Structures are given as C-alpha cells and as structure tokens.
Amino acid sequence: MTRVLELRGITKRFGAVTANEDVSLHLDQGEIVALLGENGAGKTTLMSILFGHYTADAGTVRVDGAELPPGRSRAAIQAGVGMVHQHFALAPNLSVLDNIVTGTEPLWRPVSRRSAARAKLAGLMDRFGLTVDPDSLVADLSVGECQRVEILKALYNDARILILDEPTAVLTTQEAERLFATLREMTGQGLSLIFISHKLNEVMAAADRVVVLRGGRVVAERATEATSKDELAELMVGRRVERPRRPPATPGPVVLEARDLRLSGRGGASLNGVSFALRSGETLGIIGVSGNGQTTLAGLVSGLYAPDSGALLVKGREITRHAVPDAIAAGIGRIPEDRHAEGAIGDLSLWENAVLERIWSPEFSRRGLVRRRAARAATAEIIRGYDVRGAGVDSRIRLLSGGNMQKLILGRALSADPDILVAAQPSRGLDEGAIAAVHARLLEARARGAGVLLISEDLDEVLALSDRVRAIVGGRLSPAIPSDDADARRLGLMMAGDWAAAGEDAHAV
C-alpha cells in the first residue's frame, strides 16, 4: 500500500502545557484511521498542525513523501488534505455553493465562474452520494446537511486525504450511520481518511486502524480486528472505566404528569398531544430522531414555553404559569440540551453561574443584594461534591471543559434537591470518564427519590439509565416499554413510528 501521509515526531507546546509530545502516525491509501482519545488528549491540536492552523515546535508532516511547509493551510489544501471541522466553518447567510467555492478561485478574477463550479459540485455529489441543494442557504440546512457541505468543500478542493474532527458529535445515530457509509464509499474510490473520536462504538465500527492518544502522546496503535472496546477504553482513559449500573427501581407516586400537551410555533418541532406520567424514583427515557419534538418537550417542562393546550401536573397540581422561576419553585431541576448556549453564561464566573437560577431565593440574596459569601460557599460545595476540575469558584465558566461544565450544571440542578429532573442529552459530547460521572449522578438522583425525565438520542445511555422507554415521533409519544425488554431492533421500530410492530415484537419475546 502507498503511504499517503506521515507525521513524525510532532511536538507542540502552549506555554507550559504540552499538547502533543513526539507524536508519529501514518496513513495508507484507502485506509480509515481513527484517532481516539479523551477530550484534551491533543487530537485536535495534532490535526490543526497537520492542516497548517498551528505550527509545530518540532516534527514534520509529509504528504506523498513531500514535506509540507508548516503553518500554511493553503499548502495543505494544495497537497490534497481536506479538513472537516467539528464546529462547522460555514457562513449561514451564504448559499451552499458560495460556501464551497470561497477561496477556490484567484481573488482578482473579474467574474466568478459559477456554472463550472456548479457542474463540478454536481459531479462530486453524484460520485459520493452526498446530495445538498447548492442554492439553499446554509442557515436552512440540518446539521447533517451542513456536514455534507463541509465534506463537499474538502472534496471540491480535490482532497485525497480527509480529516474529520469528531464528525458524529452533532449527528443523530441515523445520520452518523449514513456518514460512515459515505466514508466507506470514499475509501473505495481511493481516498484516505482520519477521523477523530472519543466514541468507542463508532471507532470499532468504522475504522481499519486505531491510534490512541492520551496526554498528548501516542499510547497505542491497534488494528480494529485485533482489539476490543474494553481494551480501547482502558488505553484511552489510562484506567478501567465502567459506566455505573442501574439498580432496580422503587417507584413512588406520580410526580410529573403530562396530559395531551400541544404546542407549535415555539421551541422547534411541534408537540401534537404528549401524555406521560413520571413516578418518583424512576427514570423515563425519551428516545427519538432529533427534530421530533424532544427539544420542545424539554423546554416546556423546564418552563420555557407554555403549551397551546393540555396540562402539566406536578405532584397532582396543575402548573398554571409556565415560566422558569415557577418551574424551579415547583421542584423541577433542569439539565439543558445545549450547555454552552442555555446551561451557562461563558463570561460569568462559576459561582455566578451556579446560583443564577436561584439568585432571588433568601439563601443567595437579601434585600436585593447578592450574598456572595453564601453563593461562593455553595459553589465550592458543588465543585467539591461533583468533582469539577480545571477552574475555581471565581474563574469564568468558559474555561471549563464540557464534562466539567456539565458536572457543575448537574450540581446546580441537584443541590436544590428537585423532585423532578429534566435531563436533555446529558452526556452529549462528553468523554468516557465524564459520562460515567454524569450517569452516576443521575442514578443517585433517582435513588434519592427524584423522577428523572431523560431525553437522549444515545440509545446506550437510555438503556443504561431508564426504567421505561418511550419514543417521540412527530411530536407524539409511543407507549412505554420496560427498558429490560428493549433491544436495538425494537427501539429502532419505535423511533421509526411503527409502534404496533414494536409492541408485537414484545409479545413475541
């Protein structure tokens, strides 16, 4: 096989922090290599060096045997390296075609050659089965389509080596499966791929070879056939990590009841008659393909929106005012889906973030003045109790990694000892260690008698944590099934809306 890419002895320091230390890896033609590591292991830095965003302190990058000049994206692009960023580098106000052709023509050409560009793009879409309307605005695209545009952008630059940074972080399970099928198709046509991931499932499913990075160093390299999820998990984390197990539930009285909730026009996809009951001491998992109303449901229960019709009852009492303070007062704890946008204010300190939602309670303010000492003490308590690392009480919260931020948000929600906890995508984007911690806390809340409404696209997570599972499809909930009876096939049928078949399946078992 031909070696298309070789990194040798890459070292990169940021001040006192060493992001990469003597990292070497290679890629052969037609191969898919996974770069596996926890958040902060140095994966993205390494790929940014390869792509010329950063300059390495030592080491070389060779493409097809020729050394790339450091720090020049243009050179990497010309050598046939394409990068698909985790945070899409797209302009929502511009069309798909505009986004793709930017920078591909000489700047001083008097007219942009659009019809030629359109034809080339159409050819690429055909060849790799990546369809997007070239004239639609990027703002109107789904996340999966945005990613297709990113990939097309790289292919349009004639990339033969494609680097994908956590490509599935924002995708639904179905979209992710589709993506990996596309990637296979690409290697079949001679492209070579590196994808960055911390998800063991997809690494095992999609890669030929796995390079494990920990603390900025390569700690292992394995052919996928010759390794296992358990071994990789241990290599990646450096110790054995086990997700906590769910003890049997002891459900109590109903704490939260939804009766025929309907809502359209706000919060994304509409709800078309959602009814469920949640008991204390149990976890109800809501699965579904994104865009079927789960975000709306989470927002409604959290007090962000009022329903058009229907009722929400907390411990038998109907909620009449749908506002966040009322939801909190009613004993609803909230873990929002997008922790950066809705869960935290990046430029405020940890303590401000930790007490903000209860700032008017006598615990944290008196006569209109904030009781800083109490607030700091409460935050320090959360930091200690929930093992939040990487920043102190007065640091800005944006300095925290995703996992640590999530732990703080969990601590904030649970320190009020809520009767109900709404957890939307609680482990999205987190690495194995942090997921285990978050899961343990959710199980703890349930053991303490809270009713947990778990809304997640991660089926493993739902099966691990929930007592009962419902699917949300088109703004309606399927009947609940006990999670012990669930398997991938049944859940798939439920999410596809084929509830009758999913039910029959249950009887057959």
Add this chain to the structure above:
Amino acid sequence: MSVIFDILAAVGLWEAVLRIATPLIFGTLGVLLCERVGVLNLGIEGIMTFGAMVGWLTVYSGGDLWTGMAAAALGGAAFGLLHAILTVPLGLSQHVTGLGITLFASSFAYYVFRLAVPVATSPPTVEPFRPLDVFGLADLPVVGPVLFGQTAPTYLALALVVVLAWVIYRTPLGLALRMAGENPHALDAQGVDPIRLRIWAIMAGSALMAMGGAFLTLAAFNSFFPTMVQGRGWICVALVVFASWRPGRALLGALLFAFFDAFQLRLQTVVDGVPYQLFLMAPYLLSILALIVMARRARVPQALMQPYRRGER
C-alpha cells in the same frame, strides 16, 4: 396641499436630490464595504470631515479638482489603516476606536485648516466642480438638469454603486469579502487570510468616505468649515442597515434621505408659523421610521464586530 404640489413640481427639488445624495452614496458605500468584512467604522464622521479638508486644501493650494479627490481618498485610507490596525490585528472595541477616530480626525482636520488659513473672517473658497452636460442632454426639460446636469463626482458615485455591487456579488474577491464578514474562520480554512482582507477593505471603505467629504468642499459648498459634515456620516451608518448591506438599496436609501432633506428645505420657506427645526428633524425621523421597517428584515453579517483571532472560537 397646493404648496406641497408646487414644491414637488419644481425642477430645483429633483435637481437637488442627486446632489444631496452624492456624499451619502460615497459614505454609505464606504460603511458598507467595512461592515461587509465584519468591521464597524464609526470613524466615518471624522474621516468625512478630514476628506473635506484635504480635498479643499489640495485645490486651494493649486492642485486640480481630481487631485483634490484623490488626496482626500488617500487621507481617508490612512485613517482607515489606523482604524484597521486597532480593530483587526489588535481586536480592540470597534465602537470605541471608531468614535476615537472621529474625534481625532475632526480635530486634526480643523488644526491643519487653521495652520493653512490662520486668520480669515469668511472661509476662503475654491473653484468647484461644474455641472456637466452629459451627452448634450442637460438642456432637456426637467430630466435634463436632474439626470444629465450633475457634477462629475456624482456620476462617479453612481458608477461606484454598480462597481461595488458587481465586485460583491460576482467576483471571487467579493465572495471572500462577504465570507470575511460572515465567518472569517471558514475563510481562513479555505486558505485566504481574513486579517489582510479586512485591513484592505477598511482602507478602501474609508477612502470612499473621505471622497464623500471632499464632495462637500469641492462640489457643494466650495469652502471648508469644521462642522460641515453635520451628521452625514451617522446617517450613512444607518443607511447601511436600511440597505441590508446591499449596494443597490444603499443608493435607494441615500436618494430617499436626500429627497426628504431637499423637500423639507423648501417646505421651510413656504410654511409660516412652524419652527424650522421641526422641518430639519423630518428627514431624520423618517429615516428612523424607514429603518424600523427595513432593519427588521435585514440580514446582518454574522461576524460583524467580532474580532478574528486564529485558533479561537
């Protein structure tokens, strides 16, 4: 009502519209160019004043009129460079920097003016741009003076609307400019340096602003006085929002404002018993109204006022 009709029927009104609009067109295109790459340039008010002074001084000391326009453009570009250095590589607050440039450029213009003309009871004048006779059609009734009898810089401004629209929408450079204002990370990832592009665009935009100022001294008032820009720069900033950052609509906005302005000037002279300040307010009030209607639908450049730093999100 007949008063209003009389004003509207007078050729003088329509002739004035394009003349009043010209500095606004230059200024609006300048702001538009800066904001399209993501940088607010509140230095415009001062840059226009400085351009007015430089243009006037060049001609006053013996240069020809076009040399005056060119000198003003250069002076504007210099202040643009200052604004660009402070806001792009250094990433300082664009509001504060812009206002600082306005204060500095205005005062500096007056200072240089006073050095050149130490004592003068009435400001010295220059021989201005003459109305042209385009295609020999200036003598046509009504449309002649309105469309074909303007001064050369007015036609330059109109031509620049077309040129800028072409560049922004039809060329690879324009796409790169838009991308710099929408998502500079994406531009960088495609191998074009957003920092350099932003700096050049701000310089070019500031040159246009200064030319708008020079029009005031070289085609409208024939002399320089320090308060002559009179908020035209701020109007340009608002017109860009009104125009949704599109050159064609910017022209429309400038014409609309100029029409209101010309109209109220004439109304002042024929309506008695109403304080004239009310008429002076009218174009600004109407602009605010138009802005409220238009700006709600405007598509703002996503990276406007966000400094770009490599490797940071």
